[in-house]
Amino acid sequence: MMAGEPFWVLKEIDLTVKQGEMVAIMGPxxxxxxxxxxxxxxxxxPKHGQVELLGNSTKGMSRGELACLRRDHIGFVFQQFNLLARTSALDNVTMPLMYQDVKVTDANLRAAECLTAVGLAEKMQHHPSQLSGGQQQRVAIARALINRPSIILADEPTGALDSQTSDEIMTLFRQLNRNGQTVVLVTHELEVAQQADRIIMVRDGKIQHGAYIKESMV
Structure with a gap:
């Protein structure tokens, strides 16, 4: 805010992500x-305009309604994994279900299915300190999948990983996407972004003209 005037972080954004797409967002x-x-x-x-998810506008929704929308339809993956250090991989994955009326046995079953899907069937009882960085990120992805979300949002999901492990994580994202999962990821790495269906370049709060790249390395 300068001299009482608002500073707009985003301007004239018009973006649609289709169900089943894998989209990368890049920018300085x-x-x-x-x-x-x-x-x-x-x-x-947004202060102006609106966001629609699954055809429903979020405009006017309360904090509680937005929280329910996130819980039911969005899975988040972060650069730093955000796992509970003294908790097993299985229990880390079940955490989102603890805020719902889901029986412990059902939660454990779903968590086991998600961990198996990301290749960690043999690591369910391991704590984060017993896992590599790539394995910890797989646990985080399994946690994002536990609520069977409509969309996965990944913020720099390979940023804390070496190149080989990054490739493994991106292979997993592509596999999930081929199975119908919508994926949107933010990345600084062109090699990562090129594995998406589209690359969206953002600069100075705007989507750059001609920034939609339909070529994919998949």
Missing amino acids: SGSGKSTLMNLIGCLMT
Whole structure:
């Protein structure tokens, strides 16, 4: 805010992500890409315009309604994994279900299915300190899948990983996407972004003209 005038982080954004797409958002620091991700994830609401998820506008929704929308339809994956250190992989994955009326046995079954889907069937009782960085990110992805979300939002999901492990995580995202999962990820890495169906370049709060790239390395 300068001299009482508002500073607009995003301007004239018009973006549609289709069900089953894998989209990468790129841009320099301060470009607005993280704000765009937060809007897509219903972590914040726009001052002007609106966000629609599954055909429903979030405009006018209360904090509680937005929280339910996130819980039921959005899975989040972060750069730093955000796992509970003294908790097993299985229990880390079940955490989102603890806020719902889901029986412990059912929660454990679903968590086991998600961990198996990301290749960690043999690591369910391991704590984060017993897992590699790539394995910890797989646990985080399994946690994002536990509520069977309509969309996965991944903020720099390979940022804390070496190149080989990054490739493994992106292979997993592509596999999930081939199975119909919608994926939107923010990344600074062109090699990562090129594996998506589209790359959206954000600069100075706007989507750059001609920034939609339909070529994919998949």
